[in-house]
Amino acid sequence: MPKITVKKRHVIRKSQIAELLGRLADEIGASAELFRSDRIERVDTDAPVGIYLVDKKPLLMTTDTWTFPTLRGLIEHPIPERRVVVDAGAVKFVANGADAMRPGIISISPDIRAGSPVQVVEERYGKPLAVGVALLDAADMERQEKGKSVKSIHYVGDDIWNLEI
Numbered sequence: 001m002p003k004i005t006v007k008k009r010h011v012i013r014k015s016q017i018a019e020l021l022g023r024l025a026d027e028i029g030a031s032a033e034l035f036r037s038d039r040i041e042r043v044d045t046d047a048p049v050g051i052y053l054v055d056k057k058p059l060l061m062t063t064d065t066w067t068f069p070t071l072r073g074l075i076e077h078p079i080p081e082r083r084v085v086v087d088a089g090a091v092k093f094v095a096n097g098a099d100a101m102r103p104g105i106i107s108i109s110p111d112i113r114a115g116s117p118v119q120v121v122e123e124r125y126g127k128p129l130a131v132g133v134a135l136l137d138a139a140d141m142e143r144q145e146k147g148k149s150v151k152s153i154h155y156v157g158d159d160i161w162n163l164e165i
Helices: 014-035 071-076 088-095 138-143
Strands: 006-011 040-045 050-054 057-062 067-069 083-086 105-108 117-122 128-134 148-155
Touching: 014 040, 014 057, 014 067, 057 071, 067 071, 071 128, 083 088, 083 128, 088 117, 088 128, 088 148, 105 138, 117 148
Parallel strands: 083 117
Antiparallel strands: 006 040, 040 050, 050 057, 057 067, 083 105, 117 128, 128 148
16 A cells, blocks of 8 residues: 555534544444544545544544544554454564455454454553454354354554654
8 A cells, every 4th residue: 555645634523523422433333422522534546545633643543334443543542442452473473564364363342243343452461553454253153163254354553554744
C-alpha cells in the first residue's frame, strides 16, 4: 500500500458527529462515548477507509458499512468489545499485517459477527496489534480448528498507523 496522502480535512457538524458516534455505537456499544468530542474532523485521503480525527488524532476509521476505532484509538481508549486474543507465537505475524489464523487464537469475544470489524490483541498485556474484519461469527470461529478467522485491514506500522497530520 503506497503512503497515504491527505487531500484535505474539515470539521464535521454536530449532526454528523452524532451520526458517526451512532454508527460507532452499533459496533462497540457504550464504549463509543469514549470517542465523543466537540471537534471531529473528516480527513479526505486516498486510503481505502475514511479517517476521522478526534481532537487532531486519527482515532476512527469508517467504510460504507461500519465505523471502528483505529489502532491509535484502541490504544488511547481501550475497549472490551470485539476482541480476538492471539497467543505469543502469532504476535509477530499479526503485528506485521498477517491475517489471524485459528490455531493462534486463544480467546474470542461473543459479540463478533462475520463481516464486522474486530480488534486483534496480544494475550500478555492485551495491547491491540491489528484491526481486521471477522470472516466468521464468534460461535463458528470457536468451532473452527484451522484457517483464517480475521482478515487484517490495519496493523502497527502500516500507512494509517504512520499517518501524520
